[in-house]
Amino acid sequence: MKTVLITGANKSIGLETARQLLQQGFYVYLGSRSLENGQQAVDRLKAEGLTQVEAVQIDVSDSDSVDAARAALGAKIGSLDVLINNAGISGGLPQAALKANIEQYRKVFETNVFGVVRVTQTFIDLLQKAPEPRIVNVSSSQGSLTLAADPESKYYHHKGAVYQPSKSALNMYTIALAYELRDTPVKVNAVDPGFVATDFNNHRGTGTVQEAGARIARYALIGADGPTGRFFSEEYDPETGAVPW
Template sequence: MNTDKIALVTGANKGIGKEIARQLGQAGFTVLVGSRDLARGELAVKELLADGLDAVGIQLEVTDEKSVRTAAAQVESTYGRLDVLVNNAAIIPTGDDAASRIETGVLRSAFETNVIGLVGVTQALLPLLRKADRARIVNLSTSLASFAQVGDPESRMSTVLTLGYNSSKAAVNMVTVMLANELRETGILVNAADPGNCATDMGGWDAARTPAEGAAVAVRLATLGEDGPTGEVYAEEGRLPW
């Protein structure tokens, strides 16, 4: 069994996910680069290996139960445990829109990936996280899931009309809180990270923040000490208002 700390990042073949993998690798983790398309994941792995990091590709489509089970079995047979799970994979579905206009199928697709997929991956890997010493779970969230910010008509967040993304990420916050409560006595800390609007396929390449800057808060939560918080959402500037 590999004795290094093991971290799995979903959706890690590009963008913020790849930068989370990179920074965890720099912190000494063996990083499992989860990606829906294994070939694309292997390209990211090649890049990380060239930087001297310990990275391994793993095929993981979060909405495919068979893929999730296979990935969990692969982690178990190779490493026997998992120290960090970062649920990064998410979508803003094509056609995401205001509450008065969004098609129900579009809304459903957002929840399938962003919430149901996240829960399925977490459930599959939780037995391996329980085997680790003080494991950490980090779910990627957003300021667009903050009731305080979106509910403020003076906030830019109130003008973003993507009900599928916003509401599914608000559900991720609730998953985070409920799982943290459930695991509170185990030493496993569960938090959510808001990376901010970064220059990625999802955030738009004209965004001010880099993927590396966005990744930093998730990595900080993934490497919390024993006395770290649990059941909270953090952005770079601190705790995010609910």
């Protein structure tokens, strides 16, 4: 049975991604900053008949927490098939380039960028022991420099001077990581789940968590001939999923 660790999976898109991968036969380690919230999510899934799941306490902004999660999983499994770096924060509003303070930047980057680096580096040994490892970094089309600079872009006027740079940095990390792993079976991609109605954006989104979960799960399931080092947004391009960096 394939295994997957999903960070920030106790609600919204992370929880739906867990649900869909459970339906695909995965054993899911449902990462949650709060173990209590994670267990409540697990109980919901088990009530739906999806039983191959357990909660793992992991705060991606805390090295001790990430190390403890690695030790806990390492005691149970010899390899990890998929890592989905889903945990992220928006940083709140407003996010004006001239007024957002440095602490705002530090807090968002700590989760959205440093957290991904921390978790990936900590779990890479388990991933590399799997036959076809996959890493999915949950990004956003808001991190596309090309689209952010294009007055014709759908979200051109949606500017977040803190959140957007964090996703741009995550995208660059994805490129660097995929390059380093290019001669291995590990495939690494950045995936935009779309503008989804969740508490992350005060339910202003137009997409559903089911659509978002399917987009993320798709790149956890790619085969040996699948892409790596790419950035995908099916909301931007429903046919190919390709989105400009």
